Amino acid sequence: MNNIFFRNAFLFVGLVFLQILIFNNINLFGYVNPYPYLAFVLLFPYRKERSAILILSFLLGLTLDFFTDSGGVHAASTLFIAYFRLYFVRIILRKSEFEYGALQLNTISIDKILMYFFVLIFIHHFLMFSLEFFDINSFFEILKRTVLSTIFTFLVTTFGYYILVSKKN
């Protein structure tokens, strides 16, 4: 219990630091940034009890909103992913509700995991940019940024996941 608590607290703080100090300042092509802080939501233990992940995801998003003056854009989209990730576990990872408590990401085949990461990152980024632009006329700009940032986040996240996280277990 304690071990899991400290691991996730460390992940929360570490990801916030990395996001603010490094990943928010990359600006590839002038405007593309990755958002690997989302890994917190993807990796958080899969349990039946879900209050913790909902509250923590909200706080994670809000922390980034405070730092980047983005209103509640990160909070809203991160919380959305935190709530709906179970549906994608069912659809993409094909795990039923009884197995959540024992769900370990590293026991699942790579292609399914990558698909799962990609879909969640895409939805999160699409929501985030839609709320940021808040303008239907900017649809193509939103889509362009979503696609570019999704690829970037996906690469950073999977790279980080396979180097740092999955080997430890």
Place this chain on the structure above:
Amino acid sequence: MQQIINFVIRNRYLLLFLLLEIIALIFVFQSHTYHKSKFVNSSKNVIGSFYTQSDKLKNYLSLAKENKLLAEENTNLRNLLFKKNLAIDSVIHKVTDTVYHQEYHYITAKIINNSYAKRNNYLTINKGLKHGIQKDMGVILPNGVVGVVQDVSPNFATILSLLNENSKINVGVKNSNHFGTLAWDGKSYEEAQLLDFPRRAALKIGDTIVTGGKSVLFPEGIPVGVIKSLKLRNNYYENIVVTLLTDMSNLGYVYVINNIDKKEIEKLEKNHE
């Protein structure tokens, strides 16, 4: 009653999700409303101190650039002084006014957090209420406009960047009295758009755009950008694109402008409304 409790318990995650999501969306809507102070902003003390520390690391890398900017500004000021002497020699009466009545008062501040790649950009500076910064003060560089102060805490302040949907800056063309508005379409941080320019203004590609005298935020005549392209349709200007003089991706020290007459002017103007 029992049923309500059962309903709440059964749907507790959904209800918690909805509650938090609504809070987050309220913050989002608030951020899209013009001129409203936001609860979620980076002028908060903890965040400002954090950015101050991280900025210290970056400082050494930008010393050369800051030096060059200072040298350039010194040259400009020297040139102005030289011109002023000439002016005193020819028209003496006009000078006394400016000597005894200084309209603007500048405060130097350092940008500790810059953003330019988002749709709505804000900057954080290391000065706040304690140093005389107040909401709605203009922020400039020696060679261009940066934005307007939005939220202020005792030690820090956030600036609504020129690169923001809520930023509307009154501008004019150099050596003419026509005015328009400078806005940003969210695409490139090197370009902004001009709106509401009258047909009579006779704009040309290459014209210099400067701050207009209609705004109390900025002194008149600070260069903002150069017209890059424009289209005329049905005798109206369309798509006037301005290349900004300020490199918004690379900001160091800025000047916050305190217009000493601002309160008086605004009070007068309110009487007409």
